[in-house]
Amino acid sequence: MVETPADLKYAETHEWLRQDADDVITIGITDYAQESLGDVVYVELPEVGDQLSAQDEAGAVESVKAASDIYAPVSGEVIAINEELEDEPGTINESPYGDGWFFKMRMSDPSEIDSLLSAEQYITTTEEEEEG
Amino acid sequence: MLFRTPLYLAHQKLGAKLVDFGGWEMPLHYGSQIAEHHSVRRQCGMFDVSHMTIVDVFGSGARAYLHYLLANDVDKLSGDRQALYSLMLNEAGGVIDDLMVYVIDKGFRLVLNCTTRVKDLAWMEAQAGGFDVSVSERSDMAMLAIQGPEAIAKVQTVLRGHQSEDDSLLIAQLPRFGGVVLDQWHYARTGYTGEDGLEVILPANQAEAFWWQLHEAGVAPAGLGARDTLRLEAGLNLYGHEMDEQTSPLEANLAWTIAWQPEDRNFVGRAAVARQRERGVPDKLVGVLMTERGVLRAQQSIYCEGIESPDAQTGTEIGIVTSGSFSPTLGYSVGLARIAVSAGDKAEVEIRGKRKAVRFVAPGFVRNGKITIN
Helix, strand or coil, X not given: XXXXXXXXXXXXXXXXXXXXXXXXXXXXXXXXXXXXXCCEEEEECCCCCCEECCCCEEEEEEECCCEEEEECCCCEEEEEECCHHHHCCCHHHHCCCCCCCCEEEEECCHHHXXXXXXXXXXXHHHHHHHHC | CCECCCCHXXXXXXXXXXXXXXXXXXXXXXXXXXXXXXXXXXXXXXXXXXXXXXXXXXXXXXXXXXXXXXXXXXXXXXXXXXXXXXXXXXXXXXEEEEEEEEEECCEXXXXXXXXXXXXXXXXXXXXXXXXXXXXXXXXXXXEEEEECCCHHHXXXXXXXXXXXXXXXXXXXXXXXXXXXXXXCEEXXXXXXXXXXXXXXXXXXXXXXXXXXXXXXCCCEECCHHHHHHHHHHCCCCCECCCECCCCCHHHCCCHHHCCCCCCCCCCCCHHHHHHHHHHCCCEEEEEEEECCCCCCCCCCEEECCCCCCCCHHHCCEEEEEEEEEEECCCCEEEEEEEEECCCCCEEEEEECCEEEEEEEECCCCEECCEECCX
């Protein structure tokens, strides 16, 4: 069963976002996304210091089967990246919401979070995707 | 509505991720495609390949018909060799499909791709006109591929329940490309993984019991995902990627499958491919290695090394990746590519706007569990 924790925010492009502090967030890809991709073999992360606007390409994730871009769900500066994913990309399959996190950002406009999806709304979009 | 094989329920019970493959609802993997890949290379795995198109050819004109229909020569089938790989060409020399042809009692059996089923059957029917031949699809049969270094031993333990001791020994001792039909069960020592193993064509209503017996014997179910990475590591072509109706077999590393002798055998496409052979073809199919991080994928462009601002118009684009993936055995990406005959052994591929170094080698990276890159 695919997990979609209720305390996170989601983007339609399958990233999740956790608010660590008022303006600091952690970003990863959802359980649904990793399950659809299958075994992840390669991750391309942004660099610390990158200034991203919401919906900018921030990196990519490649499985045996497919490649998928990762987008910044909000605007701000990249302040940390999960370098361990470069050697252990399979962590994304094992722990998409834990050790499989991608990067952290300091938001320039924390109100952007309000435009993201709740867990419930995200589940609805994935169900539509499945049916589509 | 998708077609389902007789093993559909077994796949569901095993938790398979089912996907639409050429109109069939097939298992992509049962949890981890990479683990399934390793099972086949190191021990043994089994694939449901019942979606393949199975066609039996009987009649006094069967041999003459296949002499005309196929680019390889069924007269090579004798003695130990009971299975042959061949192309079915159109008049222009393009590949309609690639297939295996097997000897069966009083006739031949062809196993073709599922994605090309409708056009294959129509073509085979159309070519049958002048021959005393019956061409019939065997949708009453299922097909399993059991592959890996332990495949023969595993199948043998299971067969003791189905066949006599003598027969199960006979199956275990089949030579490579050998085959035998025993009581409607057709065994052939063939496969699409680069490992030893068997392909078994059997009555559809007996397939699920056989599958579970193999499962109980410790054979790992493997999906189409692993099947693709295994065939790619083995350097084997996939229809629609390395071959199609617009591409010469000479540009798909398949010249070896065309039987030019005897010279008076007239097969469909012979004249066209003979002309191509005489004049030369512009491209060739090669293996590609990329040890940099990233994954080769079909349709990525390949460029001459070190030339910035690539421009297809000025000829710096030298080819295209036809199949690409991550190689679980090697731990980096490999692929097949169609490139200019004149290309050197190094080039660059463009992935998401960035150039990455690649090296060309003969197709085929892993065989019988061993790395074979030259």
